[in-house]
Amino acid sequence: MEVLERAELDGLLNELKRRGYRLIGPRAERGAIVYDPVETSDDFPAGWQDEHQRGVYRIQNSGGNALFDHAAGARALKHFLIPPRRLLWRAHGGDSDFTVETPRSTPPHFAFIGVRACELHALALQDRIFIHGPQPDPEYKARREQAFIVAVNCHRPSGNCFCASVGSGPAVTAGYDILLTEVVDAGRHYFTVAAGTVRGQEVVEVLGLRSAEAGEEAVAEAVLQEAETALTRQLDLSGLREVLLGAADSSHWESVAHKCMACANCTMTCPTCFCATVEDTTPLGSGTAERWRVWDSCFTTDFSYIHGGAVRKTGASRYRQWLTHKFASWEDQFGTLGCVGCGRCITWCPAGIDIVEELDALRRKRQQKLQAV
């Protein structure tokens, strides 16, 4: 394990830029911490901390120096790996010919800085579907394989985080090129550094960092411990699949629908939700047609539209679909849970609907029902 002083952080960023990467990292802007292009380490949200409640998010500057003193931000990495709108193909047609052209461009080389354990697990879930699944997505695959990941261990989980319950954090264990642990301690500000891949190792070697001393490693270890202690929210996963599959007719969905606006903020901010629809357009007078892939949500009416109308007309049926997919049928489909415990859907639901609470309530109702029989 090596040590990167705060003053050396730009050396890492410059080395990544030299290798042709576009840097994407957390920035404090417009009331939230979001992933956005960054140029230097001064762009990182120094001192900014975030507070998450159900449907409430605030950032404030503590005046401290820590750059990564926040939990998952408002934007997930899917913005960069599965862009909200993307042209799939363009067709040119006349009376006698018809040609289809697929846009071919070099995928952007992203270096993601400050990635959390939960996000890495979300990437792993999407890899399973879009790289290793039966219908790989070449664009995702290209972007993902190019992406360089500088993960940073979480040291200040939010009140809505429950990554430990779903086994995705808070400590980063895999899926990074370089892993940093940020330490602000006794007047010093540094990162312990571990490489996770050959290319990560190459970058670390170029920086010529010194080895961490035992004391520095111990402090970094304590940071991880702190994060684990701070993470108090828990989701009981035992038998959750059965709870959900047995709850299709539960009256509980109606009570959630009372609060739910089907606005789709939950699915849009979720780092694993990847549903998309396609839109065909015909630019006027061009003799062309285009097919665009656009982020969609299971909370829209069109999402379940088949001949004769939408299958899921009510908010209750849409919420049931979403939750059941995330925690039960996702498992049947992809072999894992569909949730990484980042808490975004709880924070960013304007109505403050809390999936952990809803799942617990469904479990309680099932237990009551079983006892009554």
Next chain:
Amino acid sequence: MRGVKKPKLAVWKFASCDGCQLSLLDCEDELLTVAEHVDIAYFPEATRAVQKGPYDVSLVEGSITTPHDAERINKIRRMSRYLITIGACATSGGIQALRNFADVNQYIRIVYAHPEYIETLRNSTPIAMHVYVDFELRGCPVNKYQLIEVLNALLNNRRPNLPTYSVCIECKRRGTACVMVSEGVPCMGPVTQAGCGALCPSYRRGCYGCFGPMEVPNTAALSACWSNIGVQKDDLVRGFRMFNAYADPFRKESEVHEHA
């Protein structure tokens, strides 16, 4: 419609501010392309040259507020193959539908020296309450790209790509952090139909509901959200009584708080 004669387009105005017609003129570069594909036969805002009907497509802006207009819209319907209403006035009664919640005669007495000259209807109503409408394009004003999309889809015999889901979906695609969650700004986004590209939240303002109610508006839940961030009863009423005050879901929700 393609390959034969160019379809004849007419643009009509009822009670409105002309902003939606201006959106068509705002199309600028695209307007020339539109003009290549349709014959702009009646559009007084743009040209004095007028061709007689019937028309293939009529775009109708504005709401019905006078007995004269209530008759005129029927004539226009009879000479139009397709009738498309554009904007909040035409689709929900517009901002002038605020009169529907008050006594219009009292207004007339206050405003006009000779109230006897004023012939007006009690309510400002959307076009679809008077005649059959083939398509309603929302917005205050309409989005020019959506307007072109409707014409384009009609010319190409396909369904227009016009979402009916919430503004939030466009807002999150754009990458904007929710203004209601992150700053406690009251926002109509969750119950409002997309179409503007979530313009206001991208400038950290709440949505004003210009595009009217989304497909399944849970207005009561939004009122609960607003109350949680400290919005008082009177402002709840005002929030729902903007450009689409007379759209059913917004009207009903405003009345709940007015009478609460």
